[in-house]
Amino acid sequence: MKVIITLDELRAARQMLEGPVGLIPTMGFLHAGHISLVRRAHQECASIVVSIFVNPTQFGPKEDLAAYPRDLKRDLALLTPEGVDLVWTPTPEVMYPPGYQAWVTVAEVSQPLEGGVRPGHFRGVTTVVAKLFNAIQPQKAYFGQKDAQQVAVIRRMALDLNFPLEVVVCPILREPDGLAMSSRNVYLSAEERQAATILYRSLTTARNAFEQSERDASRLRSIMMGVLNSEPSARPQYVSCADPNTLQELEIIVDQALLSMAVYIGKTRLIDNLILGEK
Amino acid sequence: MKVIITLDELRAARQMLEGPVGLIPTMGFLHAGHISLVRRAHQECASIVVSIFVNPTQFGPKEDLAAYPRDLKRDLALLTPEGVDLVWTPTPEVMYPPGYQAWVTVAEVSQPLEGGVRPGHFRGVTTVVAKLFNAIQPQKAYFGQKDAQQVAVIRRMALDLNFPLEVVVCPILREPDGLAMSSRNVYLSAEERQAATILYRSLTTARNAFEQSERDASRLRSIMMGVLNSEPSARPQYVSCADPNTLQELEIIVDQALLSMAVYIGKTRLIDNLILGEK
Numbered sequence: 373m374k375v376i377i378t379l380d381e382l383r384a385a386r387q388m389l390e391g392p393v394g395l396i397p398t399m400g401f402l403h404a405g406h407i408s409l410v411r412r413a414h415q416e417c418a419s420i421v422v423s424i425f426v427n428p429t430q431f432g433p434k435e436d437l438a439a440y441p442r443d444l445k446r447d448l449a450l451l452t453p454e455g456v457d458l459v460w461t462p463t464p465e466v467m468y469p470p471g472y473q474a475w476v477t478v479a480e481v482s483q484p485l486e487g488g489v490r491p492g493h494f495r496g497v498t499t500v501v502a503k504l505f506n507a508i509q510p511q512k513a514y515f516g517q518k519d520a521q522q523v524a525v526i527r528r529m530a531l532d533l534n535f536p537l538e539v540v541v542c543p544i545l546r547e548p549d550g551l552a553m554s555s556r557n558v559y560l561s562a563e564e565r566q567a568a569t570i571l572y573r574s575l576t577t578a579r580n581a582f583e584q585s586e587r588d589a590s591r592l593r594s595i596m597m598g599v600l601n602s603e604p605s606a607r608p609q610y611v612s613c614a615d616p617n618t619l620q621e622l623e624i625i626v627d628q629a630l631l632s633m634a635v636y637i638g639k640t641r642l643i644d645n646l647i648l649g650e651k
Numbered sequence: 652m653k654v655i656i657t658l659d660e661l662r663a664a665r666q667m668l669e670g671p672v673g674l675i676p677t678m679g680f681l682h683a684g685h686i687s688l689v690r691r692a693h694q695e696c697a698s699i700v701v702s703i704f705v706n707p708t709q710f711g712p713k714e715d716l717a718a719y720p721r722d723l724k725r726d727l728a729l730l731t732p733e734g735v736d737l738v739w740t741p742t743p744e745v746m747y748p749p750g751y752q753a754w755v756t757v758a759e760v761s762q763p764l765e766g767g768v769r770p771g772h773f774r775g776v777t778t779v780v781a782k783l784f785n786a787i788q789p790q791k792a793y794f795g796q797k798d799a800q801q802v803a804v805i806r807r808m809a810l811d812l813n814f815p816l817e818v819v820v821c822p823i824l825r826e827p828d829g830l831a832m833s834s835r836n837v838y839l840s841a842e843e844r845q846a847a848t849i850l851y852r853s854l855t856t857a858r859n860a861f862e863q864s865e866r867d868a869s870r871l872r873s874i875m876m877g878v879l880n881s882e883p884s885a886r887p888q889y890v891s892c893a894d895p896n897t898l899q900e901l902e903i904i905v906d907q908a909l910l911s912m913a914v915y916i917g918k919t920r921l922i923d924n925l926i927l928g929e930k
Contacts, residue, residue: 379813383815471807472811473757473758473759473760473807473811474755474756474757474758474777474807474808474811474812475755475756475757475758476753476754476755476781476812477753477754477756478752478753478754479752479753479754480752481752498753499812502755502812503811503812503813506812506813506814506815507813507815509815528750528752528753529753532751532752532753532782533753533755533778533781533782533785534658534782534785534786535785536662536785536786536788
């Protein structure tokens with residue numbers, strides 16, 4: 373497993389890889405969710421590249437860029453037994469050298485939900501992912517369904533900009549009590565960790581209603597909000613019942629719907645989601 | 652020479668090409684300048700792809716999109732003897748299908764000059780060129796120095812977004828009287844065609860001053876404007892003496908400078924430029 377920092381070294385090492393090449397873009401502080409992406413890539417690719425980069429341009433000025441957990445040594449220890457070929461760990465200066473000024477944006481799908489409360493977030497995401505796609509030239513790129521809007525935005529970007537690769541989306545991995553795995557879970561105190569299970573309970577309560585034939589999206593949003601409000605330490609930022617591709621809020625669920633939410637537990641912002649009507 | 656419309660056919664045909672692949676992106680209505688790019692590509696590439704697409708997103712609402720000259724039959728006749736492997740002639744619907752929403756922008760370099768008088772122009776250019784790069788995956792892409800700011804913007808985009816290719820810039824081809832070759836020259840009446848030589852005379856007058864040691868950029872701008880004003884049918888939109896990479900106006904020329912201008916001759920908007928101090 374080669375660990376590489378500069379773009380020139382990356383390009384040279386990429387030349388030597390047998391295709392198809394699978395890319396798993398990460399911000400590090402890896403957990404079982406990331407590892408599940410690597411294992412999925414192994415089923416479909418001859419070579420695996422993991423990028424680890426806490427991308428400053430997707431954090432807002434008041435967000436947790438400085439505090440975001442980092443532990444490269446631990447990350448490399450987790451990746452070593454997984455048969456990864458290359459790990460790219462560019463510095464911010466490698467990604468955004470002086471004079472940097474190119475941006476990739478996806479308009480409509482980036483606007484609601486995370487885009488509404490994190491202005492500029494998706495511009496940072498699409499820009500860095502476009503850079504990763506161009507630098508690494510994978511045939512397949514793996515993303516977790518945990519970041520549901522990110523998945524929709526990147527699928528749209530790949531399609532619209534003709535990126536010659538397949539975007540593969542893998543299911544959310546959850547702790548035994550239902551909490552979605554996230555690098556940010558490390559921020560939670562023991563009490564908050566307990567309270568954080570409210571997100572998944574809120575989602576599954578709405579799913580139960582859907583399975584009992586509820587198709588009114590605003591009723592499902594009310595159900596989710598009601599469950600969240602039952603937890604005193606939870607401050608919901610949004611709850612949504614939207615089209616999984618466009619992220620537009622639904623009135624009535626005809627086919628599929630994406631239930632999603634952002635909730636503060638103490639000072640920690642958590643997101644989670646669930647797709648209804650998936651075949 | 653295969654002529655291809657859809658993206659799927661393009662991808663299939665691209666697979667069969669021997670590398671390195673050279674791309675010449677054009678808006679068609681080809682002239683000797685375009686052909687010079689093809690011939691340069693032949694010196695360096697095993698396979699040649701020419702794209703022909705009058706890109707609607709780089710035209711402003713009051714610009715000449717509908718009037719822009721098109722003659723695919725003639726273009727193909729010109730390319731046939733040049734040993735081109737693929738010609739991609741996508742329709743607007745192939746490039747921008749319903750729901751299209753991804754954009755590539757280059758911030759600072761796109762702002763002055765053409766960007767100042769053609770708002771949104773470079774967003775259209777960088778977006779379509781990014782799409783061409785991803786769809787065709789060339790090792791080298793050829794552009795004419797005629798569009799000097801486009802060259803600076805695309806170089807910046809390729810660098811910043813890690814496109815795995817080399818941007819090759821080829822010199823302006825001129826008519827015997829100095830007029831830069833352009834598809835838009837067809838708009839000119841016989842009288843305007845004569846008047847249009849004022850652009851190159853303006854540039855060379857300033858170059859003469861530079862060669863006689865003039866280094867004051869505002870003096871060179873005045874010289875160019877003076878020559879343009881001597882032609883009654885010329886309406887200058889801007890004249891510039893700027894850094895060739897950043898396009899920022901200079902005060903004093905230390906090393907290189909890009910002289911450039913946009914001038915209306917009747918209703919036809921022409922641009923031209925010349926680099927001072929080139930090694």
